[in-house]
Amino acid sequence: MKMFLKRYKWVLTLLVINIIVGIMYPNIGKLSFQNTKANFLQILAIIPPVFILLGLLDVWVERTTMIKYLGKGAGIKGFAIALLLGSVAAGPLYAAFPVALVMLKKRASLFNVFVFIGAWSTTKIPMFTFEIASLGVKFGIVRMCCSLVGITLIALLISGLLNKKDEDAIYERAENVI
Amino acid sequence: MFTKILYIAVAVCLLISLIKDKKKTKKALFKSWKSFEKILPQFLVIILIIGMMLSVVDEETISRFLGAGSGFLGVLIALVVGSITLIPGFVAFPLSAALLNNGAGVAQIAAFVSSLMMVGVVTIPMEQKMFGTKVTVIRNLSAVAFSLIVAFIMGAVL
Structure with a gap:
Protein backbone atom coordinates (compact mmCIF):
# COMPACT_ATOMS: atom_id res chain seq x y z
CA MET A 1 0.00 0.00 0.00
CA LYS A 2 2.78 2.39 0.96
CA MET A 3 4.63 1.31 -2.16
CA PHE A 4 1.54 2.03 -4.23
CA LEU A 5 1.13 5.49 -2.74
CA LYS A 6 4.75 6.31 -3.37
CA ARG A 7 4.70 5.16 -6.98
CA TYR A 8 1.38 6.75 -7.80
CA LYS A 9 1.76 9.96 -5.78
CA TRP A 10 1.85 12.18 -8.88
CA VAL A 11 -1.07 10.40 -10.46
CA LEU A 12 -3.08 10.88 -7.29
CA THR A 13 -1.96 14.52 -6.91
CA LEU A 14 -3.06 15.30 -10.45
CA LEU A 15 -6.35 13.49 -9.94
CA VAL A 16 -7.02 15.57 -6.82
CA ILE A 17 -6.12 18.79 -8.68
CA ASN A 18 -8.42 17.77 -11.50
CA ILE A 19 -11.27 17.11 -9.08
CA ILE A 20 -10.73 20.46 -7.32
CA VAL A 21 -10.69 22.25 -10.69
CA GLY A 22 -13.81 20.31 -11.60
CA ILE A 23 -15.61 21.56 -8.50
CA MET A 24 -14.54 25.16 -9.09
CA TYR A 25 -14.98 25.14 -12.88
CA PRO A 26 -17.27 22.25 -13.77
CA ASN A 27 -16.93 22.80 -17.53
CA ILE A 28 -13.13 22.71 -17.59
CA GLY A 29 -13.01 19.82 -15.12
CA LYS A 30 -15.45 17.78 -17.15
CA LEU A 31 -13.63 18.49 -20.40
CA SER A 32 -10.35 17.56 -18.75
CA PHE A 33 -11.70 14.19 -17.63
CA GLN A 34 -13.17 13.58 -21.07
CA ASN A 35 -9.79 14.33 -22.68
CA THR A 36 -8.03 12.08 -20.22
CA LYS A 37 -10.47 9.28 -20.86
CA ALA A 38 -10.19 9.63 -24.64
CA ASN A 39 -6.39 9.65 -24.49
CA PHE A 40 -6.35 6.77 -22.07
CA LEU A 41 -8.51 4.63 -24.33
CA GLN A 42 -6.43 5.58 -27.36
CA ILE A 43 -3.21 4.59 -25.65
CA LEU A 44 -4.77 1.49 -24.14
CA ALA A 45 -5.57 0.37 -27.67
CA ILE A 46 -1.94 0.31 -28.71
CA ILE A 47 -0.39 -0.82 -25.43
CA PRO A 48 -1.03 -4.57 -25.65
CA PRO A 49 0.79 -5.18 -28.95
CA VAL A 50 3.69 -2.86 -28.06
CA PHE A 51 4.35 -4.51 -24.73
CA ILE A 52 3.79 -8.07 -25.91
CA LEU A 53 6.32 -7.31 -28.63
CA LEU A 54 8.68 -6.03 -25.94
CA GLY A 55 8.39 -9.25 -23.97
CA LEU A 56 8.85 -11.43 -27.04
CA LEU A 57 11.81 -9.35 -28.14
CA ASP A 58 13.43 -9.75 -24.76
CA VAL A 59 12.95 -13.51 -24.63
CA TRP A 60 13.71 -14.47 -28.22
CA VAL A 61 16.27 -12.03 -29.54
CA GLU A 62 19.74 -12.93 -28.38
CA ARG A 63 22.18 -10.20 -27.57
CA THR A 64 24.48 -11.41 -30.33
CA THR A 65 21.70 -11.05 -32.90
CA MET A 66 20.95 -7.50 -31.81
CA ILE A 67 24.64 -6.62 -31.90
CA LYS A 68 24.93 -8.09 -35.37
CA TYR A 69 22.05 -6.08 -36.82
CA LEU A 70 21.92 -2.93 -34.71
CA GLY A 71 25.17 -2.94 -32.78
CA LYS A 72 28.15 -0.67 -33.17
CA GLY A 73 29.60 -2.46 -36.16
CA ALA A 74 26.32 -2.83 -38.04
CA GLY A 75 27.06 0.21 -40.21
CA ILE A 76 24.62 1.53 -42.77
CA LYS A 77 22.55 -1.65 -42.54
CA GLY A 78 21.96 -0.98 -38.85
CA PHE A 79 20.93 2.57 -39.63
CA ALA A 80 18.46 1.39 -42.27
CA ILE A 81 16.95 -1.24 -39.97
CA ALA A 82 16.58 1.26 -37.11
CA LEU A 83 14.93 3.76 -39.45
CA LEU A 84 12.54 1.15 -40.79
CA LEU A 85 11.67 -0.21 -37.34
CA GLY A 86 10.80 3.28 -36.09
CA SER A 87 8.87 4.19 -39.23
CA VAL A 88 6.47 1.26 -39.16
CA ALA A 89 5.55 1.95 -35.54
CA ALA A 90 2.29 3.21 -34.17
CA GLY A 91 1.66 5.26 -31.06
CA PRO A 92 3.08 8.35 -29.36
CA LEU A 93 6.79 8.96 -28.93
CA TYR A 94 6.85 8.03 -25.28
CA ALA A 95 5.68 4.53 -26.22
CA ALA A 96 8.99 4.23 -28.09
CA PHE A 97 11.10 4.77 -24.98
CA PRO A 98 10.58 1.33 -23.38
CA VAL A 99 11.17 -0.35 -26.75
CA ALA A 100 14.39 1.62 -27.13
CA LEU A 101 15.49 0.47 -23.68
CA VAL A 102 15.07 -3.18 -24.59
CA MET A 103 17.11 -2.56 -27.74
CA LEU A 104 19.80 -1.02 -25.55
CA LYS A 105 19.59 -3.93 -23.15
CA LYS A 106 20.43 -6.18 -26.08
CA ARG A 107 23.33 -3.90 -26.94
CA ALA A 108 22.08 -2.02 -29.95
CA SER A 109 24.30 1.00 -30.54
CA LEU A 110 23.26 4.36 -29.13
CA PHE A 111 23.30 5.92 -32.58
CA ASN A 112 20.94 3.30 -33.98
CA VAL A 113 18.63 3.53 -30.97
CA PHE A 114 18.35 7.29 -31.39
CA VAL A 115 17.73 6.90 -35.11
CA PHE A 116 14.92 4.53 -34.09
CA ILE A 117 13.50 7.08 -31.63
CA GLY A 118 13.79 9.86 -34.20
CA ALA A 119 12.04 7.76 -36.83
CA TRP A 120 9.31 6.82 -34.39
CA SER A 121 8.79 10.49 -33.55
CA THR A 122 8.56 11.88 -37.02
CA THR A 123 8.83 9.59 -40.04
CA LYS A 124 6.16 7.12 -39.01
CA ILE A 125 4.51 5.87 -42.19
CA PRO A 126 0.96 5.89 -40.77
CA MET A 127 1.39 9.52 -39.73
CA PHE A 128 3.08 10.41 -42.99
CA THR A 129 0.14 9.20 -45.05
CA PHE A 130 -2.15 11.17 -42.80
CA GLU A 131 0.04 14.26 -43.03
CA ILE A 132 -0.06 14.13 -46.82
CA ALA A 133 -3.82 13.70 -46.77
CA SER A 134 -4.24 16.74 -44.49
CA LEU A 135 -1.49 19.13 -45.50
CA GLY A 136 -0.69 18.13 -49.05
CA VAL A 137 1.96 16.09 -50.85
CA LYS A 138 4.48 18.93 -51.10
CA PHE A 139 4.30 19.80 -47.39
CA GLY A 140 4.63 16.15 -46.39
CA ILE A 141 7.51 15.33 -48.69
CA VAL A 142 9.59 18.43 -47.93
CA ARG A 143 9.12 17.82 -44.21
CA MET A 144 9.99 14.14 -44.59
CA CYS A 145 13.23 15.00 -46.39
CA CYS A 146 14.15 17.49 -43.66
CA SER A 147 13.24 14.93 -41.00
CA LEU A 148 15.47 12.22 -42.44
CA VAL A 149 18.44 14.58 -42.33
CA GLY A 150 17.44 15.90 -38.90
CA ILE A 151 17.03 12.47 -37.33
CA THR A 152 20.47 11.40 -38.50
CA LEU A 153 22.10 14.62 -37.29
CA ILE A 154 20.40 14.47 -33.88
CA ALA A 155 21.37 10.81 -33.42
CA LEU A 156 24.95 11.66 -34.39
CA LEU A 157 24.96 14.59 -32.00
CA ILE A 158 23.66 12.56 -29.06
CA SER A 159 25.97 9.60 -29.56
CA GLY A 160 28.88 11.97 -30.24
CA LEU A 161 28.40 14.10 -27.16
CA LEU A 162 28.20 11.18 -24.74
CA ASN A 163 31.39 9.99 -23.11
CA LYS A 164 32.15 6.43 -22.06
CA LYS A 165 30.75 7.02 -18.58
CA ASP A 166 27.40 8.35 -19.88
CA GLU A 167 27.19 5.41 -22.24
CA ASP A 168 27.82 2.86 -19.51
CA ALA A 169 25.20 4.53 -17.32
CA ILE A 170 22.60 4.28 -20.08
CA TYR A 171 23.33 0.61 -20.77
CA GLU A 172 23.22 -0.10 -17.06
CA ARG A 173 19.83 1.59 -16.73
CA ALA A 174 18.57 -0.45 -19.66
CA GLU A 175 19.47 -3.65 -17.81
CA ASN A 176 16.80 -2.92 -15.22
CA VAL A 177 14.00 -2.09 -17.61
CA ILE A 178 12.36 -5.50 -17.50
CA MET B 1 -5.48 0.72 -39.92
CA MET B 53 -3.90 21.06 -20.86
CA LEU B 54 -6.26 20.37 -23.71
CA SER B 55 -9.21 21.44 -21.55
CA VAL B 56 -7.67 24.89 -21.01
CA VAL B 57 -5.82 25.31 -24.31
CA ASP B 58 -8.42 24.49 -26.93
CA GLU B 59 -8.09 24.55 -30.70
CA GLU B 60 -9.43 28.09 -30.84
CA THR B 61 -6.70 29.38 -28.57
CA ILE B 62 -4.04 27.65 -30.61
CA SER B 63 -5.50 29.13 -33.80
CA ARG B 64 -5.33 32.61 -32.33
CA PHE B 65 -1.65 32.28 -31.47
CA LEU B 66 -0.57 30.80 -34.78
CA GLY B 67 -2.72 33.07 -36.90
CA ALA B 68 -1.76 34.89 -40.08
CA GLY B 69 1.02 37.46 -40.09
CA SER B 70 2.50 36.31 -36.79
CA GLY B 71 5.95 36.23 -38.38
CA PHE B 72 9.00 35.09 -36.45
CA LEU B 73 7.18 35.54 -33.17
CA GLY B 74 4.50 33.24 -34.55
CA VAL B 75 7.13 30.63 -35.37
CA LEU B 76 8.49 30.88 -31.84
CA ILE B 77 5.02 30.59 -30.33
CA ALA B 78 4.31 27.62 -32.60
CA LEU B 79 7.54 26.06 -31.41
CA VAL B 80 6.68 26.51 -27.75
CA VAL B 81 3.10 25.31 -28.17
CA GLY B 82 4.25 22.30 -30.18
CA SER B 83 6.92 21.43 -27.64
CA ILE B 84 4.63 21.57 -24.65
CA THR B 85 1.46 20.02 -26.00
CA LEU B 86 1.07 16.36 -26.81
CA ILE B 87 -1.69 16.34 -29.36
CA PRO B 88 -2.07 13.08 -31.28
CA GLY B 89 -1.25 13.37 -34.98
CA PHE B 90 -4.74 12.63 -36.16
CA VAL B 91 -5.91 15.73 -34.29
CA ALA B 92 -2.86 17.87 -35.04
CA PHE B 93 -2.83 17.40 -38.82
CA PRO B 94 -6.45 18.37 -39.49
CA LEU B 95 -6.00 21.27 -37.04
CA SER B 96 -2.89 22.36 -38.93
CA ALA B 97 -4.74 22.07 -42.22
CA ALA B 98 -7.55 24.22 -40.85
CA LEU B 99 -5.03 26.79 -39.62
CA LEU B 100 -3.30 26.87 -43.00
CA ASN B 101 -6.63 27.40 -44.74
CA ASN B 102 -7.38 30.26 -42.38
CA GLY B 103 -4.23 32.10 -43.29
CA ALA B 104 -1.57 30.75 -40.95
CA GLY B 105 1.93 30.65 -42.42
CA VAL B 106 3.59 27.45 -43.62
CA ALA B 107 6.63 28.19 -41.43
CA GLN B 108 4.53 28.46 -38.28
CA ILE B 109 2.68 25.24 -39.05
CA ALA B 110 5.91 23.43 -39.88
CA ALA B 111 7.41 24.57 -36.56
CA PHE B 112 4.29 23.42 -34.76
CA VAL B 113 4.08 20.00 -36.41
CA SER B 114 7.79 19.30 -36.11
CA SER B 115 8.16 20.29 -32.47
CA LEU B 116 4.92 18.54 -31.61
CA MET B 117 6.32 15.25 -32.86
CA MET B 118 9.91 15.48 -31.71
CA VAL B 119 9.94 17.57 -28.54
CA GLY B 120 8.17 16.40 -25.41
CA VAL B 121 8.35 18.75 -22.46
CA VAL B 122 5.71 16.82 -20.56
CA THR B 123 7.52 13.53 -21.10
CA ILE B 124 10.92 14.88 -20.01
CA PRO B 125 10.77 13.28 -16.52
CA MET B 126 10.05 9.89 -18.13
CA GLU B 127 12.77 10.30 -20.73
CA GLN B 128 15.20 11.44 -18.06
CA LYS B 129 14.50 8.41 -15.94
CA MET B 130 15.16 6.10 -18.88
CA PHE B 131 18.06 7.71 -20.72
CA GLY B 132 19.51 10.15 -18.20
CA THR B 133 19.60 13.93 -18.06
CA LYS B 134 22.28 14.49 -20.66
CA VAL B 135 20.57 12.54 -23.45
CA THR B 136 17.21 14.11 -22.64
CA VAL B 137 18.57 17.65 -22.74
CA ILE B 138 20.56 17.12 -25.94
CA ARG B 139 17.72 15.35 -27.71
CA ASN B 140 15.05 17.89 -26.85
CA LEU B 141 17.21 20.96 -27.45
CA SER B 142 18.47 19.72 -30.79
CA ALA B 143 14.90 18.82 -31.74
CA VAL B 144 13.83 22.40 -30.95
CA ALA B 145 16.68 23.78 -33.06
CA PHE B 146 15.83 21.35 -35.84
CA SER B 147 12.16 22.37 -35.79
CA LEU B 148 13.20 25.99 -36.18
CA ILE B 149 15.37 25.13 -39.18
CA VAL B 150 12.57 23.06 -40.74
CA ALA B 151 10.22 26.01 -40.27
CA PHE B 152 12.50 28.29 -42.25
CA ILE B 153 13.26 25.75 -44.95
CA MET B 154 9.59 25.02 -45.44
CA GLY B 155 8.65 28.67 -45.27
CA ALA B 156 11.14 29.34 -48.05
CA VAL B 157 10.43 26.29 -50.22
CA LEU B 158 6.64 26.26 -50.10
Whole structure:
Protein backbone atom coordinates (compact mmCIF):
# COMPACT_ATOMS: atom_id res chain seq x y z
CA MET A 1 0.00 0.00 0.00
CA LYS A 2 2.78 2.39 0.96
CA MET A 3 4.63 1.31 -2.16
CA PHE A 4 1.54 2.03 -4.23
CA LEU A 5 1.13 5.49 -2.74
CA LYS A 6 4.75 6.31 -3.37
CA ARG A 7 4.70 5.16 -6.98
CA TYR A 8 1.38 6.75 -7.80
CA LYS A 9 1.76 9.96 -5.78
CA TRP A 10 1.85 12.18 -8.88
CA VAL A 11 -1.07 10.40 -10.46
CA LEU A 12 -3.08 10.88 -7.29
CA THR A 13 -1.96 14.52 -6.91
CA LEU A 14 -3.06 15.30 -10.45
CA LEU A 15 -6.35 13.49 -9.94
CA VAL A 16 -7.02 15.57 -6.82
CA ILE A 17 -6.12 18.79 -8.68
CA ASN A 18 -8.42 17.77 -11.50
CA ILE A 19 -11.27 17.11 -9.08
CA ILE A 20 -10.73 20.46 -7.32
CA VAL A 21 -10.69 22.25 -10.69
CA GLY A 22 -13.81 20.31 -11.60
CA ILE A 23 -15.61 21.56 -8.50
CA MET A 24 -14.54 25.16 -9.09
CA TYR A 25 -14.98 25.14 -12.88
CA PRO A 26 -17.27 22.25 -13.77
CA ASN A 27 -16.93 22.80 -17.53
CA ILE A 28 -13.13 22.71 -17.59
CA GLY A 29 -13.01 19.82 -15.12
CA LYS A 30 -15.45 17.78 -17.15
CA LEU A 31 -13.63 18.49 -20.40
CA SER A 32 -10.35 17.56 -18.75
CA PHE A 33 -11.70 14.19 -17.63
CA GLN A 34 -13.17 13.58 -21.07
CA ASN A 35 -9.79 14.33 -22.68
CA THR A 36 -8.03 12.08 -20.22
CA LYS A 37 -10.47 9.28 -20.86
CA ALA A 38 -10.19 9.63 -24.64
CA ASN A 39 -6.39 9.65 -24.49
CA PHE A 40 -6.35 6.77 -22.07
CA LEU A 41 -8.51 4.63 -24.33
CA GLN A 42 -6.43 5.58 -27.36
CA ILE A 43 -3.21 4.59 -25.65
CA LEU A 44 -4.77 1.49 -24.14
CA ALA A 45 -5.57 0.37 -27.67
CA ILE A 46 -1.94 0.31 -28.71
CA ILE A 47 -0.39 -0.82 -25.43
CA PRO A 48 -1.03 -4.57 -25.65
CA PRO A 49 0.79 -5.18 -28.95
CA VAL A 50 3.69 -2.86 -28.06
CA PHE A 51 4.35 -4.51 -24.73
CA ILE A 52 3.79 -8.07 -25.91
CA LEU A 53 6.32 -7.31 -28.63
CA LEU A 54 8.68 -6.03 -25.94
CA GLY A 55 8.39 -9.25 -23.97
CA LEU A 56 8.85 -11.43 -27.04
CA LEU A 57 11.81 -9.35 -28.14
CA ASP A 58 13.43 -9.75 -24.76
CA VAL A 59 12.95 -13.51 -24.63
CA TRP A 60 13.71 -14.47 -28.22
CA VAL A 61 16.27 -12.03 -29.54
CA GLU A 62 19.74 -12.93 -28.38
CA ARG A 63 22.18 -10.20 -27.57
CA THR A 64 24.48 -11.41 -30.33
CA THR A 65 21.70 -11.05 -32.90
CA MET A 66 20.95 -7.50 -31.81
CA ILE A 67 24.64 -6.62 -31.90
CA LYS A 68 24.93 -8.09 -35.37
CA TYR A 69 22.05 -6.08 -36.82
CA LEU A 70 21.92 -2.93 -34.71
CA GLY A 71 25.17 -2.94 -32.78
CA LYS A 72 28.15 -0.67 -33.17
CA GLY A 73 29.60 -2.46 -36.16
CA ALA A 74 26.32 -2.83 -38.04
CA GLY A 75 27.06 0.21 -40.21
CA ILE A 76 24.62 1.53 -42.77
CA LYS A 77 22.55 -1.65 -42.54
CA GLY A 78 21.96 -0.98 -38.85
CA PHE A 79 20.93 2.57 -39.63
CA ALA A 80 18.46 1.39 -42.27
CA ILE A 81 16.95 -1.24 -39.97
CA ALA A 82 16.58 1.26 -37.11
CA LEU A 83 14.93 3.76 -39.45
CA LEU A 84 12.54 1.15 -40.79
CA LEU A 85 11.67 -0.21 -37.34
CA GLY A 86 10.80 3.28 -36.09
CA SER A 87 8.87 4.19 -39.23
CA VAL A 88 6.47 1.26 -39.16
CA ALA A 89 5.55 1.95 -35.54
CA ALA A 90 2.29 3.21 -34.17
CA GLY A 91 1.66 5.26 -31.06
CA PRO A 92 3.08 8.35 -29.36
CA LEU A 93 6.79 8.96 -28.93
CA TYR A 94 6.85 8.03 -25.28
CA ALA A 95 5.68 4.53 -26.22
CA ALA A 96 8.99 4.23 -28.09
CA PHE A 97 11.10 4.77 -24.98
CA PRO A 98 10.58 1.33 -23.38
CA VAL A 99 11.17 -0.35 -26.75
CA ALA A 100 14.39 1.62 -27.13
CA LEU A 101 15.49 0.47 -23.68
CA VAL A 102 15.07 -3.18 -24.59
CA MET A 103 17.11 -2.56 -27.74
CA LEU A 104 19.80 -1.02 -25.55
CA LYS A 105 19.59 -3.93 -23.15
CA LYS A 106 20.43 -6.18 -26.08
CA ARG A 107 23.33 -3.90 -26.94
CA ALA A 108 22.08 -2.02 -29.95
CA SER A 109 24.30 1.00 -30.54
CA LEU A 110 23.26 4.36 -29.13
CA PHE A 111 23.30 5.92 -32.58
CA ASN A 112 20.94 3.30 -33.98
CA VAL A 113 18.63 3.53 -30.97
CA PHE A 114 18.35 7.29 -31.39
CA VAL A 115 17.73 6.90 -35.11
CA PHE A 116 14.92 4.53 -34.09
CA ILE A 117 13.50 7.08 -31.63
CA GLY A 118 13.79 9.86 -34.20
CA ALA A 119 12.04 7.76 -36.83
CA TRP A 120 9.31 6.82 -34.39
CA SER A 121 8.79 10.49 -33.55
CA THR A 122 8.56 11.88 -37.02
CA THR A 123 8.83 9.59 -40.04
CA LYS A 124 6.16 7.12 -39.01
CA ILE A 125 4.51 5.87 -42.19
CA PRO A 126 0.96 5.89 -40.77
CA MET A 127 1.39 9.52 -39.73
CA PHE A 128 3.08 10.41 -42.99
CA THR A 129 0.14 9.20 -45.05
CA PHE A 130 -2.15 11.17 -42.80
CA GLU A 131 0.04 14.26 -43.03
CA ILE A 132 -0.06 14.13 -46.82
CA ALA A 133 -3.82 13.70 -46.77
CA SER A 134 -4.24 16.74 -44.49
CA LEU A 135 -1.49 19.13 -45.50
CA GLY A 136 -0.69 18.13 -49.05
CA VAL A 137 1.96 16.09 -50.85
CA LYS A 138 4.48 18.93 -51.10
CA PHE A 139 4.30 19.80 -47.39
CA GLY A 140 4.63 16.15 -46.39
CA ILE A 141 7.51 15.33 -48.69
CA VAL A 142 9.59 18.43 -47.93
CA ARG A 143 9.12 17.82 -44.21
CA MET A 144 9.99 14.14 -44.59
CA CYS A 145 13.23 15.00 -46.39
CA CYS A 146 14.15 17.49 -43.66
CA SER A 147 13.24 14.93 -41.00
CA LEU A 148 15.47 12.22 -42.44
CA VAL A 149 18.44 14.58 -42.33
CA GLY A 150 17.44 15.90 -38.90
CA ILE A 151 17.03 12.47 -37.33
CA THR A 152 20.47 11.40 -38.50
CA LEU A 153 22.10 14.62 -37.29
CA ILE A 154 20.40 14.47 -33.88
CA ALA A 155 21.37 10.81 -33.42
CA LEU A 156 24.95 11.66 -34.39
CA LEU A 157 24.96 14.59 -32.00
CA ILE A 158 23.66 12.56 -29.06
CA SER A 159 25.97 9.60 -29.56
CA GLY A 160 28.88 11.97 -30.24
CA LEU A 161 28.40 14.10 -27.16
CA LEU A 162 28.20 11.18 -24.74
CA ASN A 163 31.39 9.99 -23.11
CA LYS A 164 32.15 6.43 -22.06
CA LYS A 165 30.75 7.02 -18.58
CA ASP A 166 27.40 8.35 -19.88
CA GLU A 167 27.19 5.41 -22.24
CA ASP A 168 27.82 2.86 -19.51
CA ALA A 169 25.20 4.53 -17.32
CA ILE A 170 22.60 4.28 -20.08
CA TYR A 171 23.33 0.61 -20.77
CA GLU A 172 23.22 -0.10 -17.06
CA ARG A 173 19.83 1.59 -16.73
CA ALA A 174 18.57 -0.45 -19.66
CA GLU A 175 19.47 -3.65 -17.81
CA ASN A 176 16.80 -2.92 -15.22
CA VAL A 177 14.00 -2.09 -17.61
CA ILE A 178 12.36 -5.50 -17.50
CA MET B 1 -5.48 0.72 -39.92
CA PHE B 2 -1.83 0.45 -38.85
CA THR B 3 -2.86 -0.35 -35.32
CA LYS B 4 -4.79 -3.30 -36.76
CA ILE B 5 -1.74 -4.42 -38.73
CA LEU B 6 0.34 -4.12 -35.59
CA TYR B 7 -2.15 -6.28 -33.68
CA ILE B 8 -2.19 -8.93 -36.40
CA ALA B 9 1.62 -8.94 -36.67
CA VAL B 10 2.05 -9.28 -32.92
CA ALA B 11 -0.63 -11.98 -32.74
CA VAL B 12 1.25 -13.96 -35.40
CA CYS B 13 4.53 -13.52 -33.52
CA LEU B 14 2.88 -14.60 -30.30
CA LEU B 15 1.41 -17.67 -31.97
CA ILE B 16 4.74 -18.69 -33.46
CA SER B 17 6.38 -18.15 -30.10
CA LEU B 18 3.72 -20.27 -28.42
CA ILE B 19 4.15 -23.12 -30.89
CA LYS B 20 7.92 -23.02 -30.58
CA ASP B 21 8.22 -22.76 -26.83
CA LYS B 22 5.37 -22.48 -24.36
CA LYS B 23 7.53 -21.76 -21.36
CA LYS B 24 9.48 -19.03 -23.07
CA THR B 25 6.26 -17.41 -24.26
CA LYS B 26 4.89 -17.39 -20.77
CA LYS B 27 8.05 -15.74 -19.58
CA ALA B 28 7.76 -13.16 -22.37
CA LEU B 29 4.19 -12.29 -21.43
CA PHE B 30 5.17 -11.99 -17.79
CA LYS B 31 7.94 -9.60 -18.81
CA SER B 32 5.49 -7.65 -20.96
CA TRP B 33 3.21 -7.19 -18.02
CA LYS B 34 6.02 -6.30 -15.64
CA SER B 35 7.52 -3.65 -17.90
CA PHE B 36 4.08 -2.20 -18.54
CA GLU B 37 3.30 -2.08 -14.84
CA LYS B 38 6.64 -0.40 -14.26
CA ILE B 39 5.88 2.60 -16.43
CA LEU B 40 2.14 2.74 -15.80
CA PRO B 41 2.39 5.59 -13.23
CA GLN B 42 4.37 7.67 -15.72
CA PHE B 43 1.87 6.94 -18.49
CA LEU B 44 -1.01 7.98 -16.25
CA VAL B 45 0.68 11.23 -15.21
CA ILE B 46 1.30 12.15 -18.85
CA ILE B 47 -2.26 11.35 -19.84
CA LEU B 48 -3.68 13.41 -16.97
CA ILE B 49 -1.49 16.41 -17.82
CA ILE B 50 -2.46 16.26 -21.50
CA GLY B 51 -6.11 16.04 -20.52
CA MET B 52 -5.89 19.11 -18.33
CA MET B 53 -3.90 21.06 -20.86
CA LEU B 54 -6.26 20.37 -23.71
CA SER B 55 -9.21 21.44 -21.55
CA VAL B 56 -7.67 24.89 -21.01
CA VAL B 57 -5.82 25.31 -24.31
CA ASP B 58 -8.42 24.49 -26.93
CA GLU B 59 -8.09 24.55 -30.70
CA GLU B 60 -9.43 28.09 -30.84
CA THR B 61 -6.70 29.38 -28.57
CA ILE B 62 -4.04 27.65 -30.61
CA SER B 63 -5.50 29.13 -33.80
CA ARG B 64 -5.33 32.61 -32.33
CA PHE B 65 -1.65 32.28 -31.47
CA LEU B 66 -0.57 30.80 -34.78
CA GLY B 67 -2.72 33.07 -36.90
CA ALA B 68 -1.76 34.89 -40.08
CA GLY B 69 1.02 37.46 -40.09
CA SER B 70 2.50 36.31 -36.79
CA GLY B 71 5.95 36.23 -38.38
CA PHE B 72 9.00 35.09 -36.45
CA LEU B 73 7.18 35.54 -33.17
CA GLY B 74 4.50 33.24 -34.55
CA VAL B 75 7.13 30.63 -35.37
CA LEU B 76 8.49 30.88 -31.84
CA ILE B 77 5.02 30.59 -30.33
CA ALA B 78 4.31 27.62 -32.60
CA LEU B 79 7.54 26.06 -31.41
CA VAL B 80 6.68 26.51 -27.75
CA VAL B 81 3.10 25.31 -28.17
CA GLY B 82 4.25 22.30 -30.18
CA SER B 83 6.92 21.43 -27.64
CA ILE B 84 4.63 21.57 -24.65
CA THR B 85 1.46 20.02 -26.00
CA LEU B 86 1.07 16.36 -26.81
CA ILE B 87 -1.69 16.34 -29.36
CA PRO B 88 -2.07 13.08 -31.28
CA GLY B 89 -1.25 13.37 -34.98
CA PHE B 90 -4.74 12.63 -36.16
CA VAL B 91 -5.91 15.73 -34.29
CA ALA B 92 -2.86 17.87 -35.04
CA PHE B 93 -2.83 17.40 -38.82
CA PRO B 94 -6.45 18.37 -39.49
CA LEU B 95 -6.00 21.27 -37.04
CA SER B 96 -2.89 22.36 -38.93
CA ALA B 97 -4.74 22.07 -42.22
CA ALA B 98 -7.55 24.22 -40.85
CA LEU B 99 -5.03 26.79 -39.62
CA LEU B 100 -3.30 26.87 -43.00
CA ASN B 101 -6.63 27.40 -44.74
CA ASN B 102 -7.38 30.26 -42.38
CA GLY B 103 -4.23 32.10 -43.29
CA ALA B 104 -1.57 30.75 -40.95
CA GLY B 105 1.93 30.65 -42.42
CA VAL B 106 3.59 27.45 -43.62
CA ALA B 107 6.63 28.19 -41.43
CA GLN B 108 4.53 28.46 -38.28
CA ILE B 109 2.68 25.24 -39.05
CA ALA B 110 5.91 23.43 -39.88
CA ALA B 111 7.41 24.57 -36.56
CA PHE B 112 4.29 23.42 -34.76
CA VAL B 113 4.08 20.00 -36.41
CA SER B 114 7.79 19.30 -36.11
CA SER B 115 8.16 20.29 -32.47
CA LEU B 116 4.92 18.54 -31.61
CA MET B 117 6.32 15.25 -32.86
CA MET B 118 9.91 15.48 -31.71
CA VAL B 119 9.94 17.57 -28.54
CA GLY B 120 8.17 16.40 -25.41
CA VAL B 121 8.35 18.75 -22.46
CA VAL B 122 5.71 16.82 -20.56
CA THR B 123 7.52 13.53 -21.10
CA ILE B 124 10.92 14.88 -20.01
CA PRO B 125 10.77 13.28 -16.52
CA MET B 126 10.05 9.89 -18.13
CA GLU B 127 12.77 10.30 -20.73
CA GLN B 128 15.20 11.44 -18.06
CA LYS B 129 14.50 8.41 -15.94
CA MET B 130 15.16 6.10 -18.88
CA PHE B 131 18.06 7.71 -20.72
CA GLY B 132 19.51 10.15 -18.20
CA THR B 133 19.60 13.93 -18.06
CA LYS B 134 22.28 14.49 -20.66
CA VAL B 135 20.57 12.54 -23.45
CA THR B 136 17.21 14.11 -22.64
CA VAL B 137 18.57 17.65 -22.74
CA ILE B 138 20.56 17.12 -25.94
CA ARG B 139 17.72 15.35 -27.71
CA ASN B 140 15.05 17.89 -26.85
CA LEU B 141 17.21 20.96 -27.45
CA SER B 142 18.47 19.72 -30.79
CA ALA B 143 14.90 18.82 -31.74
CA VAL B 144 13.83 22.40 -30.95
CA ALA B 145 16.68 23.78 -33.06
CA PHE B 146 15.83 21.35 -35.84
CA SER B 147 12.16 22.37 -35.79
CA LEU B 148 13.20 25.99 -36.18
CA ILE B 149 15.37 25.13 -39.18
CA VAL B 150 12.57 23.06 -40.74
CA ALA B 151 10.22 26.01 -40.27
CA PHE B 152 12.50 28.29 -42.25
CA ILE B 153 13.26 25.75 -44.95
CA MET B 154 9.59 25.02 -45.44
CA GLY B 155 8.65 28.67 -45.27
CA ALA B 156 11.14 29.34 -48.05
CA VAL B 157 10.43 26.29 -50.22
CA LEU B 158 6.64 26.26 -50.10
